[in-house]
Amino acid sequence: MNKFKIIPALFIIISCTHQTANKSPVFAKVPTLFAEGIISTGDYETHPAFSPSGDTVYFLKCTPDMNACTICVSYHSNDTWSAPEIVSFSGRYVDVDPFVTKDGNTLYFVSDRPVHEGDSAKADWDIWKTDRTASGWGAPVHLDTIINSSASEFYPTVADNGTLYFGSGRAGGKGASDIYSSKFINGKYTTPENLGDSINTADNEYEPFIAPDESYLIYMATIPKGIIHGDLYISHRHNGSWSKAKKLNIPVNSTATEWSPKVTRDGKYFFFGSTRNKVNGALPQRTDIQPFERRIKSAGNGLGDIYYIDFSLIRNQ
Numbered sequence: 001m002n003k004f005k006i007i008p009a010l011f012i013i014i015s016c017t018h019q020t021a022n023k024s025p026v027f028a029k030v031p032t033l034f035a036e037g038i039i040s041t042g043d044y045e046t047h048p049a050f051s052p053s054g055d056t057v058y059f060l061k062c063t064p065d066m067n068a069c070t071i072c073v074s075y076h077s078n079d080t081w082s083a084p085e086i087v088s089f090s091g092r093y094v095d096v097d098p099f100v101t102k103d104g105n106t107l108y109f110v111s112d113r114p115v116h117e118g119d120s121a122k123a124d125w126d127i128w129k130t131d132r133t134a135s136g137w138g139a140p141v142h143l144d145t146i147i148n149s150s151a152s153e154f155y156p157t158v159a160d161n162g163t164l165y166f167g168s169g170r171a172g173g174k175g176a177s178d179i180y181s182s183k184f185i186n187g188k189y190t191t192p193e194n195l196g197d198s199i200n201t202a203d204n205e206y207e208p209f210i211a212p213d214e215s216y217l218i219y220m221a222t223i224p225k226g227i228i229h230g231d232l233y234i235s236h237r238h239n240g241s242w243s244k245a246k247k248l249n250i251p252v253n254s255t256a257t258e259w260s261p262k263v264t265r266d267g268k269y270f271f272f273g274s275t276r277n278k279v280n281g282a283l284p285q286r287t288d289i290q291p292f293e294r295r296i297k298s299a300g301n302g303l304g305d306i307y308y309i310d311f312s313l314i315r316n317q
Helices: 003-021 290-298
Strands: 043-051 056-062 069-077 095-100 104-110 126-131 153-158 166-168 178-182 203-208 214-224 231-238 258-263 268-276 305-312
Touching: 043 095, 043 268, 056 095, 069 095, 095 153, 095 178, 104 153, 126 153, 126 203, 153 203, 178 203, 203 258, 214 258, 231 258
Parallel strands: 043 305
Antiparallel strands: 043 056, 056 069, 095 104, 104 126, 153 166, 166 178, 203 214, 214 231, 258 268, 268 305
């Protein structure tokens, strides 16, 4: 990727976000809705993944219980984002957790789709990938059993050296779900390694975002295991070892669920999903049904939206 294209692409993303949301300045010091009214709406949207050029975003539209979920795409053009469409390979099964590689030519995702044509949808989630062709995204490929297990795998993200990071509920972990990494050597993935006690606990760790150079890891966890919402944590890598993970501070984490951490390629902006609710509470005066419906069906209604914030505010936590 041409590094000189990074900053202009990010400016397109953020300036378009602010134009849509009617907010300023460009640098977001508090979590700000992304492309309000187009991508972040009153529906359940989350899990953004940008193309390297920054002018394409893949994200999820789901039911609140995630029993129905599909991967959508929106394109930036003429200072705005296009109306979302379902990507060519999604729309039938439960497809989640998109991630685009640094060259933009491979998209990883998670699905309950059957491995073999004619079978029923799987009871667990596996990691798949699709490669770009001359006519668009190709047929999805199921990663082999060294990555996919009989349990669920979640949220694949890939470092620039090809190492795959993901969450999994496979046997032998420290909790119900742990975070693993697998190196890509000679065209094959190696046996996944548990990231150890600095990251994984007896509780649940999911959804790892790995820095391109593997210098930090941000992930979602439910600690303690019984709580009904998740928070985001960060760990830094020093001399090959992970620091003890720390929970990100307010205003990124809230009393709602935060998940799906992503950092833009230039390291300036942090994107994440949240079920935080900005429309609760009393109004100054009584309202009629139409404005009330607009209020409860708008972005920030607690179902799930995409937010971003200046990454420098959390980078060194």
